[in-house]
Amino acid sequence: MSRSRLNPDNISQMNPVNEWSKNRMDAGVGFALTLKKFGPLEKVEPFTIRFDMPFFLSAPPAAKSDFLAWRWVVGIGRSF
Numbered sequence: 001m002s003r004s005r006l007n008p009d010n011i012s013q014m015n016p017v018n019e020w021s022k023n024r025m026d027a028g029v030g031f032a033l034t035l036k037k038f039g040p041l042e043k044v045e046p047f048t049i050r051f052d053m054p055f056f057l058s059a060p061p062a063a064k065s066d067f068l069a070w071r072w073v074v075g076i077g078r079s080f
Helices: 016-020
Strands: 026-035 047-057 073-076
Touching: none
Parallel strands: none
Antiparallel strands: 026 047, 047 073
């Protein structure tokens, strides 16, 4: 944040939510498969494969204007 933005006149106009990002959400179905035993590779940490199908997006990509659509995401590992 620059020094000029900390001017008392500008502080009343600042809104942290709009400064950093919009809140985004999706709704859909997802599955996770966790493999804990790899046979001969016993020292490997658990391995997770995710498949998510978000049907509704609150902020769709710029090239598409539809909030409801068939989408899918495949991920390796867990997040959150």
